[in-house]
Amino acid sequence: MECPYCHTQQTEVTNSRPTLGETQIWRRRKCLACLTIFTTHEVVDLSHLIVIKKSGRSEVFNRSKLYSGIYGATIGSKTPDRERVVEKITREVERELLFLKRKRIMSIEIADIVLNKLRKSQSATFLRFLAYCKDITNESQMKRELTKYILGG
Numbered sequence: 001m002e003c004p005y006c007h008t009q010q011t012e013v014t015n016s017r018p019t020l021g022e023t024q025i026w027r028r029r030k031c032l033a034c035l036t037i038f039t040t041h042e043v044v045d046l047s048h049l050i051v052i053k054k055s056g057r058s059e060v061f062n063r064s065k066l067y068s069g070i071y072g073a074t075i076g077s078k079t080p081d082r083e084r085v086v087e088k089i090t091r092e093v094e095r096e097l098l099f100l101k102r103k104r105i106m107s108i109e110i111a112d113i114v115l116n117k118l119r120k121s122q123s124a125t126f127l128r129f130l131a132y133c134k135d136i137t138n139e140s141q142m143k144r145e146l147t148k149y150i151l152g153g
Ligand SMILES: [Zn+2]
Pocket: 003, 004, 005, 006, 007, 008, 031, 032, 033, 034, 035, 036
């Protein structure tokens, strides 16, 4: 990020928080050359993010795929406001992806981020998503994955 006063590239983020329902990120930056403090608003834009799938094939990040993956995992859940909850989790995942500042990411890494969010909300949804994205077919496999996510091991 360029300093708008002296145009050096050397600036640092001193504070940041999401705004407008977490689709924008507000940042306070400090120029390391002239020490001016200024504010930026950065919009969530993941259109340059390449997702590498388990098959090795890659594709551009697709928000609706992420949304439907999470939505599919919540089928049968008793959450009253399902669309809103799924939208919220989707936004949180997008925000986390943005903070990673990566150009390429494995689909399994995105799944991990989603699972971490689900783990904090509802366990039933979490379990279904886990089975869905990890192709889990037997109980011991499920236990291994669960240990990993729930116990952080
Ligand atoms: Zn400056």
